[in-house]
Amino acid sequence: METILFNIFALLAVLSALLVVVNPLSRNPVTSAMFLVTTMISISGLFVLLNAYFLAAVQILVYAGAVMVLFLFVIMLLDVEETARRKLRLVSLTMGFLSVAALFGVYKSSLEATYVKDVDSSQDIATADEIDGFWSEYYAAATSVGESESLVTVGSTQALGKELFSSVNGFILPFEIVSILLLVAMIGVILLSKKDTK
Amino acid sequence: MINFVTEIFANYPWLMVLIKVLGVFAVIMPMVAYSVMAERRISALIQDRIGPNRVGIPFTRVKLLGLGQPLADGLKSFLKEDFTPAYVKRVFFWMAPAVAMIPSFVVFAVIPFGSFLGAQKMVIADLNVGILFTFGIVSLGVYGIVLAGYASNSKYPFLGGIRSSAQMISYEIAMGMAVVPVFMLAADSAWQSNLTGTWKNYLDGVGLLNLSSVIAYQSDSLFSWMIFKQPIAFCIFLVAIFAETNRLPFDMPESETELVAGYNTEYSSMRFALFFMGEYAAMIAGSALMVVLFCGGWTLPLGDFFSTPAETLIQGIIHIIVFIIKIAVFLALMIWVRWMLPRFRYDQLMNIGWKRFLPVSLGNIILTAIVLWVTA
Numbered sequence: 001m002e003t004i005l006f007n008i009f010a011l012l013a014v015l016s017a018l019l020v021v022v023n024p025l026s027r028n029p030v031t032s033a034m035f036l037v038t039t040m041i042s043i044s045g046l047f048v049l050l051n052a053y054f055l056a057a058v059q060i061l062v063y064a065g066a067v068m069v070l071f072l073f074v075i076m077l078l079d080v081e082e083t084a085r086r087k088l089r090l091v092s093l094t095m096g097f098l099s100v101a102a103l104f105g106v107y108k109s110s111l112e113a114t115y116v117k118d119v120d121s122s123q124d125i126a127t128a129d130e131i132d133g134f135w136s137e138y139y140a141a142a143t144s145v146g147e148s149e150s151l152v153t154v155g156s157t158q159a160l161g162k163e164l165f166s167s168v169n170g171f172i173l174p175f176e177i178v179s180i181l182l183l184v185a186m187i188g189v190i191l192l193s194k195k196d197t198k
Numbered sequence: 199m200i201n202f203v204t205e206i207f208a209n210y211p212w213l214m215v216l217i218k219v220l221g222v223f224a225v226i227m228p229m230v231a232y233s234v235m236a237e238r239r240i241s242a243l244i245q246d247r248i249g250p251n252r253v254g255i256p257f258t259r260v261k262l263l264g265l266g267q268p269l270a271d272g273l274k275s276f277l278k279e280d281f282t283p284a285y286v287k288r289v290f291f292w293m294a295p296a297v298a299m300i301p302s303f304v305v306f307a308v309i310p311f312g313s314f315l316g317a318q319k320m321v322i323a324d325l326n327v328g329i330l331f332t333f334g335i336v337s338l339g340v341y342g343i344v345l346a347g348y349a350s351n352s353k354y355p356f357l358g359g360i361r362s363s364a365q366m367i368s369y370e371i372a373m374g375m376a377v378v379p380v381f382m383l384a385a386d387s388a389w390q391s392n393l394t395g396t397w398k399n400y401l402d403g404v405g406l407l408n409l410s411s412v413i414a415y416q417s418d419s420l421f422s423w424m425i426f427k428q429p430i431a432f433c434i435f436l437v438a439i440f441a442e443t444n445r446l447p448f449d450m451p452e453s454e455t456e457l458v459a460g461y462n463t464e465y466s467s468m469r470f471a472l473f474f475m476g477e478y479a480a481m482i483a484g485s486a487l488m489v490v491l492f493c494g495g496w497t498l499p500l501g502d503f504f505s506t507p508a509e510t511l512i513q514g515i516i517h518i519i520v521f522i523i524k525i526a527v528f529l530a531l532m533i534w535v536r537w538m539l540p541r542f543r544y545d546q547l548m549n550i551g552w553k554r555f556l557p558v559s560l561g562n563i564i565l566t567a568i569v570l571w572v573t574a
Contacts, residue, residue, distance in 0.1 A: 028287075057334050060338070061330060061334040061374075065336075065338055069344070072348075073364060076347075076356070077360060157327060157406075158406065
Protein backbone atom coordinates (compact mmCIF):
# COMPACT_ATOMS: atom_id res chain seq x y z
CA MET A 1 0.00 0.00 0.00
CA GLU A 2 2.72 2.44 1.01
CA THR A 3 4.75 1.60 -2.08
CA ILE A 4 1.78 2.28 -4.34
CA LEU A 5 1.14 5.62 -2.61
CA PHE A 6 4.82 6.50 -2.78
CA ASN A 7 4.88 5.77 -6.51
CA ILE A 8 1.78 7.87 -7.10
CA PHE A 9 3.07 10.88 -5.15
CA ALA A 10 6.62 10.63 -6.52
CA LEU A 11 5.37 10.37 -10.09
CA LEU A 12 2.99 13.30 -9.56
CA ALA A 13 5.75 15.41 -8.02
CA VAL A 14 8.23 14.76 -10.81
CA LEU A 15 5.69 15.08 -13.61
CA SER A 16 4.21 18.34 -12.41
CA ALA A 17 7.68 19.71 -11.63
CA LEU A 18 8.60 18.99 -15.24
CA LEU A 19 5.39 20.63 -16.45
CA VAL A 20 6.33 23.79 -14.55
CA VAL A 21 9.33 24.35 -16.80
CA VAL A 22 8.68 22.35 -20.00
CA ASN A 23 4.96 22.40 -20.63
CA PRO A 24 4.33 21.54 -24.30
CA LEU A 25 0.73 22.80 -24.26
CA SER A 26 1.00 26.18 -22.62
CA ARG A 27 3.52 28.93 -21.97
CA ASN A 28 1.19 30.56 -19.49
CA PRO A 29 2.91 31.55 -16.20
CA VAL A 30 -0.28 30.88 -14.22
CA THR A 31 -0.35 27.29 -15.50
CA SER A 32 3.26 26.87 -14.41
CA ALA A 33 2.43 28.26 -10.97
CA MET A 34 -0.49 25.86 -10.59
CA PHE A 35 1.71 22.90 -11.49
CA LEU A 36 4.19 24.08 -8.88
CA VAL A 37 1.32 23.93 -6.37
CA THR A 38 0.60 20.29 -7.32
CA THR A 39 4.31 19.55 -6.89
CA MET A 40 4.23 21.02 -3.38
CA ILE A 41 1.14 19.01 -2.47
CA SER A 42 2.65 15.74 -3.76
CA ILE A 43 5.83 16.41 -1.81
CA SER A 44 3.76 16.88 1.33
CA GLY A 45 2.17 13.51 0.54
CA LEU A 46 5.68 12.02 0.53
CA PHE A 47 6.33 13.61 3.93
CA VAL A 48 3.21 11.91 5.28
CA LEU A 49 4.52 8.54 4.06
CA LEU A 50 7.72 9.27 6.02
CA ASN A 51 5.65 9.87 9.18
CA ALA A 52 6.71 13.53 9.14
CA TYR A 53 3.19 14.92 9.62
CA PHE A 54 4.39 18.27 10.89
CA LEU A 55 6.54 18.88 7.82
CA ALA A 56 3.69 17.74 5.57
CA ALA A 57 1.24 20.19 7.12
CA VAL A 58 3.74 23.05 7.10
CA GLN A 59 4.67 22.29 3.49
CA ILE A 60 1.06 22.85 2.42
CA LEU A 61 0.51 25.76 4.80
CA VAL A 62 3.61 27.73 3.83
CA TYR A 63 4.42 26.77 0.24
CA ALA A 64 1.08 25.85 -1.31
CA GLY A 65 -0.98 28.19 0.86
CA ALA A 66 1.12 31.33 1.16
CA VAL A 67 4.18 31.43 -1.11
CA MET A 68 2.38 30.25 -4.22
CA VAL A 69 -0.58 32.56 -3.60
CA LEU A 70 1.92 35.42 -3.52
CA PHE A 71 3.45 34.13 -6.78
CA LEU A 72 0.01 34.16 -8.39
CA PHE A 73 -0.68 37.59 -6.94
CA VAL A 74 2.48 38.99 -8.50
CA ILE A 75 1.92 37.25 -11.85
CA MET A 76 -1.61 38.62 -12.03
CA LEU A 77 -0.71 42.08 -10.77
CA LEU A 78 2.20 42.55 -13.18
CA ASP A 79 0.04 41.06 -15.95
CA VAL A 80 2.80 38.74 -17.22
CA GLU A 81 1.73 37.66 -20.68
CA GLU A 82 2.58 34.32 -22.21
CA THR A 83 6.32 34.24 -22.55
CA ALA A 84 7.77 33.71 -26.00
CA ARG A 85 9.46 30.40 -26.77
CA ARG A 86 13.14 31.06 -26.23
CA LYS A 87 15.96 29.31 -28.01
CA LEU A 88 17.93 26.89 -25.88
CA ARG A 89 21.52 27.99 -25.60
CA LEU A 90 24.28 25.46 -25.36
CA VAL A 91 25.96 27.25 -22.45
CA SER A 92 22.87 27.31 -20.24
CA LEU A 93 22.03 23.73 -21.16
CA THR A 94 25.46 22.38 -20.16
CA MET A 95 25.50 24.49 -17.01
CA GLY A 96 22.09 23.12 -16.06
CA PHE A 97 23.08 19.50 -16.57
CA LEU A 98 26.35 20.02 -14.70
CA SER A 99 24.63 21.51 -11.65
CA VAL A 100 22.02 18.73 -11.55
CA ALA A 101 24.81 16.13 -11.77
CA ALA A 102 26.71 17.86 -8.96
CA LEU A 103 23.56 17.90 -6.82
CA PHE A 104 23.07 14.17 -7.33
CA GLY A 105 26.71 13.57 -6.43
CA VAL A 106 26.33 15.44 -3.14
CA TYR A 107 23.09 13.60 -2.41
CA LYS A 108 24.57 10.15 -3.02
CA SER A 109 27.72 10.77 -1.02
CA SER A 110 25.75 12.17 1.92
CA LEU A 111 23.53 9.07 1.95
CA GLU A 112 26.57 6.82 1.89
CA ALA A 113 28.33 8.79 4.62
CA THR A 114 25.34 8.61 6.99
CA TYR A 115 24.43 4.99 6.64
CA VAL A 116 27.82 3.36 6.30
CA LYS A 117 28.69 4.84 9.69
CA ASP A 118 25.51 3.38 11.22
CA VAL A 119 26.19 -0.05 9.78
CA ASP A 120 29.70 -0.07 11.18
CA SER A 121 28.51 0.65 14.70
CA SER A 122 26.04 -2.26 14.85
CA GLN A 123 27.13 -5.63 13.58
CA ASP A 124 24.00 -7.69 13.33
CA ILE A 125 22.38 -5.79 10.46
CA ALA A 126 25.18 -6.67 8.06
CA THR A 127 23.24 -9.90 7.52
CA ALA A 128 20.75 -8.06 5.32
CA ASP A 129 21.50 -9.63 1.99
CA GLU A 130 23.08 -7.82 -0.92
CA ILE A 131 20.20 -5.93 -2.55
CA ASP A 132 22.88 -3.89 -4.23
CA GLY A 133 25.49 -1.36 -3.14
CA PHE A 134 24.63 1.11 -0.46
CA TRP A 135 20.86 0.61 -0.76
CA SER A 136 21.06 -2.64 1.21
CA GLU A 137 22.80 -0.77 4.00
CA TYR A 138 20.23 1.99 3.70
CA TYR A 139 17.36 -0.43 4.25
CA ALA A 140 19.20 -2.21 7.04
CA ALA A 141 19.85 1.04 8.87
CA ALA A 142 16.25 2.10 8.39
CA THR A 143 14.86 -1.11 9.89
CA SER A 144 17.37 -1.11 12.73
CA VAL A 145 15.82 2.11 14.06
CA GLY A 146 13.12 -0.19 15.40
CA GLU A 147 9.55 -0.67 14.33
CA SER A 148 7.10 2.03 13.34
CA GLU A 149 6.69 3.27 16.93
CA SER A 150 10.00 5.11 17.12
CA LEU A 151 9.55 6.42 13.58
CA VAL A 152 6.27 8.03 14.64
CA THR A 153 7.89 9.76 17.61
CA VAL A 154 10.77 10.97 15.42
CA GLY A 155 8.31 12.70 13.08
CA SER A 156 6.18 14.28 15.81
CA THR A 157 5.97 18.00 16.42
CA GLN A 158 7.32 17.68 19.94
CA ALA A 159 10.40 15.73 18.82
CA LEU A 160 11.06 18.32 16.14
CA GLY A 161 10.78 21.16 18.65
CA LYS A 162 13.15 19.46 21.09
CA GLU A 163 15.64 18.78 18.31
CA LEU A 164 15.50 22.39 17.09
CA PHE A 165 15.63 24.23 20.38
CA SER A 166 17.72 22.17 22.76
CA SER A 167 21.12 23.76 23.34
CA VAL A 168 22.83 20.41 23.94
CA ASN A 169 23.26 18.47 20.69
CA GLY A 170 20.41 20.53 19.24
CA PHE A 171 20.17 22.89 16.33
CA ILE A 172 19.60 26.10 18.30
CA LEU A 173 22.59 27.93 16.79
CA PRO A 174 21.86 27.15 13.10
CA PHE A 175 18.20 27.90 13.80
CA GLU A 176 18.96 31.35 15.21
CA ILE A 177 21.39 32.10 12.38
CA VAL A 178 18.72 31.28 9.81
CA SER A 179 16.25 33.50 11.69
CA ILE A 180 18.67 36.41 11.56
CA LEU A 181 19.25 35.76 7.85
CA LEU A 182 15.50 35.95 7.25
CA LEU A 183 15.25 39.13 9.30
CA VAL A 184 18.02 40.73 7.26
CA ALA A 185 16.26 39.73 4.04
CA MET A 186 12.99 41.24 5.32
CA ILE A 187 14.62 44.53 6.28
CA GLY A 188 16.37 44.59 2.90
CA VAL A 189 13.08 44.17 1.04
CA ILE A 190 11.44 46.95 3.03
CA LEU A 191 14.39 49.24 2.33
CA LEU A 192 14.37 48.41 -1.40
CA SER A 193 10.62 48.90 -1.79
CA LYS A 194 10.71 52.28 -0.02
CA LYS A 195 12.80 54.17 -2.54
CA ASP A 196 12.31 57.61 -1.05
CA THR A 197 13.70 56.72 2.37
CA LYS A 198 16.54 59.06 3.24
CA MET B 199 -25.13 -12.09 11.17
CA ILE B 200 -23.61 -9.62 13.62
CA ASN B 201 -20.40 -11.63 13.70
CA PHE B 202 -20.24 -11.46 9.94
CA VAL B 203 -20.63 -7.67 9.97
CA THR B 204 -17.96 -7.11 12.65
CA GLU B 205 -15.64 -9.40 10.70
CA ILE B 206 -16.05 -7.28 7.58
CA PHE B 207 -15.24 -4.10 9.51
CA ALA B 208 -12.22 -5.74 11.14
CA ASN B 209 -10.85 -6.83 7.79
CA TYR B 210 -11.49 -3.57 5.98
CA PRO B 211 -10.81 -0.64 8.35
CA TRP B 212 -11.28 1.88 5.54
CA LEU B 213 -14.94 0.84 5.29
CA MET B 214 -15.67 2.58 8.61
CA VAL B 215 -13.85 5.69 7.40
CA LEU B 216 -15.93 5.66 4.22
CA ILE B 217 -19.14 5.41 6.25
CA LYS B 218 -18.04 8.35 8.44
CA VAL B 219 -17.18 10.43 5.37
CA LEU B 220 -20.58 9.74 3.82
CA GLY B 221 -22.28 10.46 7.15
CA VAL B 222 -20.54 13.82 7.58
CA PHE B 223 -21.29 14.73 3.97
CA ALA B 224 -24.93 13.79 4.44
CA VAL B 225 -25.15 16.19 7.40
CA ILE B 226 -23.12 19.06 5.90
CA MET B 227 -24.99 19.31 2.59
CA PRO B 228 -28.45 19.94 4.15
CA MET B 229 -26.77 22.32 6.61
CA VAL B 230 -25.36 24.28 3.66
CA ALA B 231 -28.79 24.38 2.01
CA TYR B 232 -30.55 25.48 5.15
CA SER B 233 -27.99 28.09 6.11
CA VAL B 234 -28.74 29.76 2.76
CA MET B 235 -32.38 29.59 3.75
CA ALA B 236 -31.56 30.96 7.22
CA GLU B 237 -29.57 33.78 5.63
CA ARG B 238 -32.62 34.83 3.60
CA ARG B 239 -35.06 34.57 6.48
CA ILE B 240 -32.83 36.39 8.98
CA SER B 241 -32.00 39.16 6.51
CA ALA B 242 -35.73 39.55 5.92
CA LEU B 243 -36.34 39.79 9.67
CA ILE B 244 -33.65 42.43 10.06
CA GLN B 245 -34.94 44.48 7.13
CA ASP B 246 -38.57 44.16 8.23
CA ARG B 247 -39.59 41.94 5.31
CA ILE B 248 -41.08 38.44 5.35
CA GLY B 249 -38.64 36.48 3.20
CA PRO B 250 -39.23 33.18 1.40
CA ASN B 251 -42.14 31.45 3.18
CA ARG B 252 -44.09 29.84 0.34
CA VAL B 253 -42.39 26.68 -0.85
CA GLY B 254 -43.36 23.64 1.18
CA ILE B 255 -43.88 20.06 0.08
CA PRO B 256 -44.13 20.02 -3.75
CA PHE B 257 -47.57 19.49 -5.33
CA THR B 258 -49.40 20.03 -2.05
CA ARG B 259 -50.64 23.08 -0.22
CA VAL B 260 -48.45 22.38 2.83
CA LYS B 261 -46.14 25.36 3.29
CA LEU B 262 -44.03 24.40 6.32
CA LEU B 263 -42.80 28.00 6.81
CA GLY B 264 -41.07 27.84 3.43
CA LEU B 265 -38.74 25.01 4.37
CA GLY B 266 -38.91 23.60 0.86
CA GLN B 267 -37.13 26.63 -0.54
CA PRO B 268 -33.59 25.08 -0.71
CA LEU B 269 -34.95 22.24 -2.86
CA ALA B 270 -36.47 24.75 -5.26
CA ASP B 271 -33.24 26.77 -5.31
CA GLY B 272 -31.17 23.68 -6.09
CA LEU B 273 -33.51 22.62 -8.88
CA LYS B 274 -33.39 26.10 -10.34
CA SER B 275 -29.58 26.17 -10.48
CA PHE B 276 -29.51 22.77 -12.19
CA LEU B 277 -32.02 23.76 -14.83
CA LYS B 278 -30.53 27.16 -15.72
CA GLU B 279 -28.37 27.47 -18.79
CA ASP B 280 -24.71 26.83 -18.06
CA PHE B 281 -23.19 29.66 -20.04
CA THR B 282 -19.46 29.86 -20.77
CA PRO B 283 -18.51 33.30 -22.05
CA ALA B 284 -16.17 33.57 -25.01
CA TYR B 285 -12.56 34.58 -24.23
CA VAL B 286 -12.46 32.85 -20.85
CA LYS B 287 -9.50 30.62 -20.05
CA ARG B 288 -11.45 27.42 -20.28
CA VAL B 289 -9.52 24.93 -18.15
CA PHE B 290 -9.18 27.28 -15.20
CA PHE B 291 -12.76 28.47 -15.67
CA TRP B 292 -14.03 24.91 -15.27
CA MET B 293 -11.64 24.06 -12.48
CA ALA B 294 -12.22 27.09 -10.26
CA PRO B 295 -15.66 26.25 -8.73
CA ALA B 296 -14.47 22.77 -7.70
CA VAL B 297 -11.22 24.14 -6.29
CA ALA B 298 -13.23 26.69 -4.32
CA MET B 299 -15.54 24.09 -2.83
CA ILE B 300 -13.29 21.11 -2.04
CA PRO B 301 -11.09 22.65 0.72
CA SER B 302 -14.05 23.75 2.82
CA PHE B 303 -15.27 20.15 2.90
CA VAL B 304 -11.86 18.57 3.50
CA VAL B 305 -11.49 20.61 6.72
CA PHE B 306 -14.21 18.47 8.32
CA ALA B 307 -11.89 15.44 8.13
CA VAL B 308 -10.08 16.42 11.34
CA ILE B 309 -12.91 18.05 13.30
CA PRO B 310 -14.13 15.92 16.22
CA PHE B 311 -17.90 16.30 15.89
CA GLY B 312 -18.86 13.97 18.73
CA SER B 313 -17.48 11.59 21.34
CA PHE B 314 -18.23 7.94 20.66
CA LEU B 315 -20.91 5.99 18.83
CA GLY B 316 -20.35 2.43 20.02
CA ALA B 317 -16.58 1.99 19.90
CA GLN B 318 -16.08 4.47 17.06
CA LYS B 319 -14.57 7.85 17.84
CA MET B 320 -16.57 10.49 16.05
CA VAL B 321 -13.82 12.05 13.95
CA ILE B 322 -12.78 10.96 10.47
CA ALA B 323 -8.99 11.37 10.78
CA ASP B 324 -7.62 11.84 14.29
CA LEU B 325 -4.41 13.56 13.19
CA ASN B 326 -1.78 14.61 15.70
CA VAL B 327 -1.19 17.79 13.74
CA GLY B 328 -4.95 18.42 13.44
CA ILE B 329 -4.85 22.19 13.73
CA LEU B 330 -1.96 22.60 11.27
CA PHE B 331 -3.76 20.39 8.76
CA THR B 332 -6.84 22.59 9.11
CA PHE B 333 -4.92 25.79 8.44
CA GLY B 334 -3.11 24.19 5.51
CA ILE B 335 -6.35 23.16 3.84
CA VAL B 336 -8.11 26.44 4.62
CA SER B 337 -5.22 28.30 2.98
CA LEU B 338 -5.82 26.35 -0.25
CA GLY B 339 -9.36 27.76 -0.46
CA VAL B 340 -8.08 30.99 -1.97
CA TYR B 341 -7.05 29.26 -5.23
CA GLY B 342 -10.65 28.78 -6.31
CA ILE B 343 -11.34 32.49 -6.06
CA VAL B 344 -8.04 33.61 -7.59
CA LEU B 345 -8.41 31.19 -10.50
CA ALA B 346 -12.02 32.24 -11.07
CA GLY B 347 -10.89 35.85 -11.21
CA TYR B 348 -8.04 35.08 -13.56
CA ALA B 349 -9.93 32.69 -15.85
CA SER B 350 -12.92 34.98 -16.34
CA ASN B 351 -10.67 37.32 -18.32
CA SER B 352 -12.68 40.39 -17.42
CA LYS B 353 -11.95 43.34 -15.19
CA TYR B 354 -14.26 43.01 -12.19
CA PRO B 355 -13.63 39.31 -11.48
CA PHE B 356 -9.92 39.95 -11.92
CA LEU B 357 -9.96 42.70 -9.28
CA GLY B 358 -11.92 40.39 -7.00
CA GLY B 359 -9.34 37.63 -7.42
CA ILE B 360 -6.42 39.93 -6.67
CA ARG B 361 -8.15 41.36 -3.63
CA SER B 362 -8.91 37.95 -2.19
CA SER B 363 -5.34 36.68 -2.58
CA ALA B 364 -3.96 39.64 -0.63
CA GLN B 365 -6.75 39.52 1.94
CA MET B 366 -6.55 35.83 2.70
CA ILE B 367 -2.79 35.80 3.21
CA SER B 368 -2.87 38.69 5.64
CA TYR B 369 -5.66 37.17 7.72
CA GLU B 370 -4.29 33.64 7.74
CA ILE B 371 -1.21 34.78 9.64
CA ALA B 372 -3.26 36.54 12.32
CA MET B 373 -5.54 33.51 12.51
CA GLY B 374 -2.66 31.08 12.97
CA MET B 375 -1.02 33.28 15.60
CA ALA B 376 -4.32 33.69 17.46
CA VAL B 377 -4.70 29.96 18.19
CA VAL B 378 -1.14 29.49 19.44
CA PRO B 379 -2.06 30.50 23.05
CA VAL B 380 -4.98 28.04 22.97
CA PHE B 381 -2.56 25.20 22.34
CA MET B 382 -0.07 26.59 24.84
CA LEU B 383 -2.76 26.05 27.48
CA ALA B 384 -4.16 22.78 26.14
CA ALA B 385 -0.81 21.16 25.34
CA ASP B 386 0.31 21.34 28.96
CA SER B 387 0.86 17.64 29.51
CA ALA B 388 0.25 17.72 33.29
CA TRP B 389 -3.54 17.46 33.08
CA GLN B 390 -3.41 14.84 30.35
CA SER B 391 -1.68 12.37 32.64
CA ASN B 392 -4.41 12.93 35.27
CA LEU B 393 -7.22 11.90 32.94
CA THR B 394 -9.46 9.07 34.01
CA GLY B 395 -12.07 6.69 32.62
CA THR B 396 -13.61 7.42 29.26
CA TRP B 397 -11.48 10.52 28.68
CA LYS B 398 -8.35 8.40 28.84
CA ASN B 399 -9.91 6.11 26.24
CA TYR B 400 -10.93 9.09 24.11
CA LEU B 401 -7.49 10.66 24.04
CA ASP B 402 -5.65 7.38 23.60
CA GLY B 403 -2.58 7.92 21.46
CA VAL B 404 -3.28 11.47 20.30
CA GLY B 405 -0.66 14.19 20.37
CA LEU B 406 -0.86 17.58 22.01
CA LEU B 407 -1.74 19.51 18.85
CA ASN B 408 -4.77 17.29 18.39
CA LEU B 409 -8.19 18.94 18.35
CA SER B 410 -9.84 16.44 20.71
CA SER B 411 -7.31 17.21 23.44
CA VAL B 412 -8.44 20.86 23.27
CA ILE B 413 -12.01 19.67 23.84
CA ALA B 414 -10.89 17.55 26.78
CA TYR B 415 -9.17 20.57 28.29
CA GLN B 416 -12.39 22.62 28.11
CA SER B 417 -14.72 19.96 29.51
CA ASP B 418 -14.37 20.83 33.23
CA SER B 419 -16.61 23.83 33.63
CA LEU B 420 -17.99 26.77 31.70
CA PHE B 421 -15.01 28.91 32.64
CA SER B 422 -12.49 26.44 31.32
CA TRP B 423 -13.81 27.23 27.83
CA MET B 424 -11.12 28.99 25.85
CA ILE B 425 -13.50 31.83 25.02
CA PHE B 426 -13.16 32.88 28.69
CA LYS B 427 -9.51 31.92 29.10
CA GLN B 428 -8.34 33.49 25.84
CA PRO B 429 -10.83 36.25 24.96
CA ILE B 430 -8.31 38.19 22.84
CA ALA B 431 -7.45 35.11 20.80
CA PHE B 432 -11.15 34.44 20.33
CA CYS B 433 -11.87 37.95 19.03
CA ILE B 434 -8.99 37.82 16.53
CA PHE B 435 -9.94 34.33 15.39
CA LEU B 436 -13.59 35.31 14.95
CA VAL B 437 -12.72 38.31 12.78
CA ALA B 438 -10.16 36.28 10.82
CA ILE B 439 -12.82 33.66 10.08
CA PHE B 440 -15.05 36.41 8.69
CA ALA B 441 -12.20 37.52 6.44
CA GLU B 442 -11.30 33.97 5.39
CA THR B 443 -14.85 33.12 4.39
CA ASN B 444 -15.25 36.44 2.54
CA ARG B 445 -18.22 37.44 4.63
CA LEU B 446 -19.27 41.00 5.24
CA PRO B 447 -17.74 43.24 6.64
CA PHE B 448 -14.78 41.70 4.73
CA ASP B 449 -16.39 40.66 1.45
CA MET B 450 -13.90 42.60 -0.68
CA PRO B 451 -13.61 39.88 -3.37
CA GLU B 452 -17.38 40.07 -4.01
CA SER B 453 -18.23 43.60 -3.03
CA GLU B 454 -21.44 43.98 -5.08
CA THR B 455 -21.46 47.76 -5.03
CA GLU B 456 -18.00 48.05 -6.60
CA LEU B 457 -17.27 44.88 -8.57
CA VAL B 458 -20.72 43.72 -9.85
CA ALA B 459 -20.36 40.33 -8.12
CA GLY B 460 -16.59 40.09 -7.87
CA TYR B 461 -14.88 36.85 -8.77
CA ASN B 462 -18.08 35.02 -9.72
CA THR B 463 -19.49 37.65 -12.09
CA GLU B 464 -19.02 35.50 -15.20
CA TYR B 465 -20.40 32.32 -13.67
CA SER B 466 -23.94 31.04 -14.09
CA SER B 467 -26.08 28.04 -13.25
CA MET B 468 -24.63 25.20 -11.17
CA ARG B 469 -21.09 26.58 -11.29
CA PHE B 470 -22.22 29.73 -9.56
CA ALA B 471 -24.09 27.53 -7.10
CA LEU B 472 -20.84 25.66 -6.37
CA PHE B 473 -19.15 28.92 -5.32
CA PHE B 474 -22.19 29.72 -3.23
CA MET B 475 -22.17 26.30 -1.54
CA GLY B 476 -18.42 26.55 -1.03
CA GLU B 477 -18.88 29.83 0.84
CA TYR B 478 -21.50 28.38 3.16
CA ALA B 479 -19.52 25.16 3.70
CA ALA B 480 -16.55 27.34 4.65
CA MET B 481 -18.77 29.22 7.11
CA ILE B 482 -19.84 25.93 8.68
CA ALA B 483 -16.22 24.74 8.84
CA GLY B 484 -15.16 28.04 10.44
CA SER B 485 -17.98 27.82 12.99
CA ALA B 486 -17.03 24.23 13.75
CA LEU B 487 -13.44 25.33 14.35
CA MET B 488 -14.56 28.10 16.69
CA VAL B 489 -16.76 25.64 18.60
CA VAL B 490 -13.92 23.13 18.95
CA LEU B 491 -11.20 25.61 19.85
CA PHE B 492 -13.06 28.10 22.00
CA CYS B 493 -16.46 26.75 23.06
CA GLY B 494 -15.86 23.26 24.35
CA GLY B 495 -16.65 21.24 21.22
CA TRP B 496 -19.38 18.66 21.84
CA THR B 497 -19.24 19.06 25.64
CA LEU B 498 -21.58 21.07 27.84
CA PRO B 499 -20.73 21.94 31.46
CA LEU B 500 -23.94 20.30 32.74
CA GLY B 501 -22.66 17.23 34.56
CA ASP B 502 -21.05 13.99 33.47
CA PHE B 503 -23.68 13.05 30.91
CA PHE B 504 -22.71 16.01 28.71
CA SER B 505 -19.06 16.44 29.62
CA THR B 506 -17.54 12.95 29.36
CA PRO B 507 -17.21 10.78 26.24
CA ALA B 508 -20.28 8.69 25.58
CA GLU B 509 -20.77 5.15 26.82
CA THR B 510 -24.22 4.61 25.35
CA LEU B 511 -25.58 5.21 21.86
CA ILE B 512 -28.09 7.83 23.03
CA GLN B 513 -25.39 9.82 24.82
CA GLY B 514 -23.23 9.77 21.68
CA ILE B 515 -26.05 11.03 19.49
CA ILE B 516 -26.87 13.81 21.97
CA HIS B 517 -23.21 14.92 21.91
CA ILE B 518 -23.35 15.22 18.12
CA ILE B 519 -26.60 17.21 18.36
CA VAL B 520 -25.02 19.55 20.94
CA PHE B 521 -22.13 20.14 18.52
CA ILE B 522 -24.47 20.94 15.63
CA ILE B 523 -26.51 23.34 17.77
CA LYS B 524 -23.33 25.19 18.79
CA ILE B 525 -22.36 25.48 15.10
CA ALA B 526 -25.82 26.82 14.32
CA VAL B 527 -25.39 29.56 16.94
CA PHE B 528 -22.17 30.74 15.29
CA LEU B 529 -23.76 30.56 11.83
CA ALA B 530 -26.59 32.75 13.07
CA LEU B 531 -24.02 35.21 14.42
CA MET B 532 -22.23 35.36 11.07
CA ILE B 533 -25.48 35.96 9.20
CA TRP B 534 -26.57 38.57 11.71
CA VAL B 535 -23.29 40.49 11.36
CA ARG B 536 -23.60 40.47 7.57
CA TRP B 537 -26.85 42.40 7.66
CA MET B 538 -25.83 44.81 10.42
CA LEU B 539 -22.37 46.11 9.48
CA PRO B 540 -21.17 48.06 6.43
CA ARG B 541 -18.14 46.96 4.43
CA PHE B 542 -14.61 48.02 5.30
CA ARG B 543 -12.54 49.89 2.75
CA TYR B 544 -9.77 47.83 1.20
CA ASP B 545 -6.85 49.73 2.80
CA GLN B 546 -8.60 49.62 6.18
CA LEU B 547 -8.90 45.87 5.82
CA MET B 548 -5.18 45.45 5.17
CA ASN B 549 -4.31 47.82 8.01
CA ILE B 550 -6.42 45.89 10.51
CA GLY B 551 -4.85 42.60 9.45
CA TRP B 552 -1.19 43.57 9.47
CA LYS B 553 -0.92 46.50 11.86
CA ARG B 554 -3.50 45.61 14.51
CA PHE B 555 -4.17 41.88 14.66
CA LEU B 556 -0.69 40.57 14.03
CA PRO B 557 1.04 42.56 16.84
CA VAL B 558 -1.87 41.95 19.22
CA SER B 559 -1.82 38.20 18.63
CA LEU B 560 1.96 38.07 19.05
CA GLY B 561 1.58 40.03 22.29
CA ASN B 562 -1.08 37.60 23.39
CA ILE B 563 1.32 34.69 22.87
CA ILE B 564 4.01 36.39 24.96
CA LEU B 565 1.47 37.28 27.67
CA THR B 566 0.24 33.69 27.86
CA ALA B 567 3.81 32.42 27.98
CA ILE B 568 4.64 34.75 30.87
CA VAL B 569 1.51 33.72 32.80
CA LEU B 570 2.29 30.03 32.26
CA TRP B 571 5.90 30.58 33.30
CA VAL B 572 4.97 32.44 36.47
CA THR B 573 2.28 29.97 37.53
CA ALA B 574 4.33 26.87 36.69
